Amino acid sequence: MDGVALLTIFVLAVFVGFEVVSKVSSTLHTPLMSGANAIHGIILLGSVIVAGQADSTWVLVVALVAVVLATMNLVGGFVVTDRMLEMFKGRGGER
Amino acid sequence: MNLLPTTWTGLLYLFATVCFILALRGLSSPRTARRGNLIGAFGALVAMVTVFLSTALDNVLLILIAIAVGAAIAVPVSHRVKMTAMPQLVALFNGVGGGAAALVALLELRSSSGFGALLAVAFTVLVGAVSFAGSGVTFAKLQEMMTTRPVLLPGQRWLMGASLAAALVLAALVLATGQTWLAAVLLVVGLVAGVLLVLPVGGADVPIAISLLNASTGLAVAASGFVLGNVLLLVGGTLVGASGTILTQAMAAAMGRSVTGILFGALKGGSTAGSTAVSDRPVRSSSAEDVAILLGYAGRVVVVPGYGLAVAQAQHTMAELASTLETRGTEVIYGIHPVAGRMPGHMNVLLAEANVPYEALEEMDQVNPKMKTADVALVVGANDVVNPAAETSPGSPIYGMPILKVSDAQQVVFLKRSMRPGFAGIENELLYEPKTTLLFGDAKESLTKVLAAVKNL
Structure with a gap:
């Protein structure tokens, strides 16, 4: 895809990102931050592609380090967010 | 395949x-x-x-x-991980994500060409490294592996300026030559800049710094999506970058702070007021029985929970004390400061776990007008969020942060571990007021004793 098409997608995504969280109560600031944190763990996808197309040993080693780090971000991020939100359960039904 | x-x-x-x-x-x-x-x-x-x-x-x-x-x-x-340690875990996960983005961009440089792609590589390497190192420092601060007070190295301003200049020069060289070793140097400079950026941030502002670094990692991931030509990385990272920016502003607004003030306030000086020295002025400390009498015969009690409640895991005891007081005819409301604890919403989560009814939790704006009619304000392990210095002392690092005005209540009771200042490292004048009573000890032990004494009234 050419640069301008990617730039277009970027600009549209900025607006979606602004809109989608515009009304959030302070109670949810931390879980939202944590959930967003997990989403950027999708860099794992990029790490996997780079590791899978490595053409020398040092590239492979560095890329595998990136895979480990990104997995921690992605998997740990979603698990820890779920644990935070677990605390909110039971109240949804009462309200 | x-x-x-x-x-x-x-x-x-x-x-x-x-x-x-x-x-x-x-x-x-x-x-x-x-x-x-x-x-x-x-x-x-x-x-x-x-x-x-x-x-x-x-x-x-x-x-x-x-x-x-x-x-x-x-x-x-x-x-x-314990509930109390979750913020630093989020910081850690954010940091490793930033590190991964920086490494991916570094490796992808060799197969990138064209101004846009090289610019995206340089951006990702720099921002990812800043996020990695900065998150490491926030982790150390929250874990109390280092001081939570703002740290200023000698000549911090010059160091910061120098690392910024070095980063710009290196980024330009990467754009001109496309050499991987130059990008690797840029990554190291980014690590230094990340540390320098977060060191001056004071304890109470750390969650906002984490949110900002989170948004930065998002943008770094978006840029790596640009480099790899991958739309999912581009959109996912951008969503986090944009929503994280909004979130950072919302969190800063909840504390009455500006984001630039948090990052650069200490550099300008003035924001480092406050002392960790323990004062030897007299305070009125008392027994659990005295506190029980104050509470047991009060008409309205406002409970202000803080990090001490979370650390001691005292939320269940607190809820039991509240319901015991309610059966005696005392009205109990909880005044929840938006940033009480170590992360926004921390107290709501803890008290929800102890089955405290949602209606009993009142936000700062609702509860502050009721303070004047409260007989007792019971501050459990909170300090900075009730510190009048935020209103009266312009030199204080927390100046301008909205607080719960517990000094409006007839009596103030602090349950504290010691006279040590709160997370922001500032003395609380309220502790020395004549209407203030202190009960030293772990929040859970203190509350258990008070609860037993109330039952014996």
């Missing part, structure tokens, strides 16, 4: 993108938050399966082992 035609790959990435948008929207409302998080996780899973099915990859076994290692580290830690 090349099992999937390109069109299907694109459609599956689009599906994952939609999952991420729905996840962020779900996380913005209490009823849908948990489902939203699971939708996001599902989208990520679909994306990861797609990349393995659609891309020609070597070393698949090694990659799978690396993923297993990462998961084997992160999952048990996430399951075992």
Whole structure:
């Protein structure tokens, strides 16, 4: 895809990102931050592609380090967010 | 493997993108938050399966082992972490994500050409490294592995300026030459800049710094999506960057702070007021029985919970004391400061766990006008969020932060571990007022004693 098409997608995504969280109560600031944190763990996808197309040993080693780090971000991020939100359960039904 | 035609790959990435948008929207409302998080996780899973099915990859076994290692580290830690330690875990996960983005861009430099792609590589390497190192420092601060007060190195301003200049020069050289070793140097400079950026941030502002670094990592991931020509990385990272920016502003507004003030306030001087020295002025400390009498014969009690309550895991005892007081005819309301504890919403989560009814929790704006009619304000392990210095002392690092005005109540009772100042490291004048009573000790032990004494009244 050419640069301008990617730039277009970027600009549209900025607006979606602004809109989608515009009304959030302070109670949810931390879980939202944590959930967003997990989403950027999708860099794992990029790490996997780079590791899978490595053409020398040092590239492979560095890329595998990136895979480990990104997995921690992605998997740990979603698990820890779920644990935070677990605390909110039971109240949804009462309200 | 090349099992999937390109069109299907694109459609599956689009599906994952939609999952991420729905996840962020779900996380913005209490009823849908948990489902939203699971939708996001599902989208990520679909994306990861797609990349393995659609891309020609070597070393698949090694990659799978690396993923297993990462998961084997992160999952048990996430399951075992205490509620009180969650903010630093989020900081840690954010940092490693930034580090991964920087490494991906660094490796991708050799196959990148064109001004836009090289610029994106330089941006990702620099911002990812800043995020990695900065998050490391926030982790150390929250874990109390280092001082929580603002740290200023001699000549910090010059060091910061020098690292910024070095980063710009290196980025320009990377753009001109496309050399990987120059990008590696840029990465190291980014690490230094990340440390310098977060060191001057005072304890109470650390959650905002984490949120800002989170948004930065998002942008770094978006830029790496640009480098790899991958739309999912581009959109996922951008969503986090944009929503993280809004969130950072919302959190700063809740504390009455500006983001630039948090990052650069200490550099300008003035924001480092406050002392960690323990004063030897007299205070009135008393016994659990005295506190029980104050509470037991009060008409209205406002409870202000803070980090001490969380650390002592005293929320259940607190809830029991409140219901005991209620049966005696005392009205108990909880005054919740938006940033009480170590993260916004910390207290709501803890008290919800102890089955405190949602209606009893009142936000700062609701509860402050009621303080004047309260007989007792019971401050359990909180300090900075009730410190009048935020209103009266312009030199204080917390000046301008809205506080719970417990000094308006007839009597103030502090349950504290010691006279040590709060997380922001500032003395609290309220402790020395004649209407203030202190009960020293672990919050849970103190509350247990007070509860027993109330039952004996």
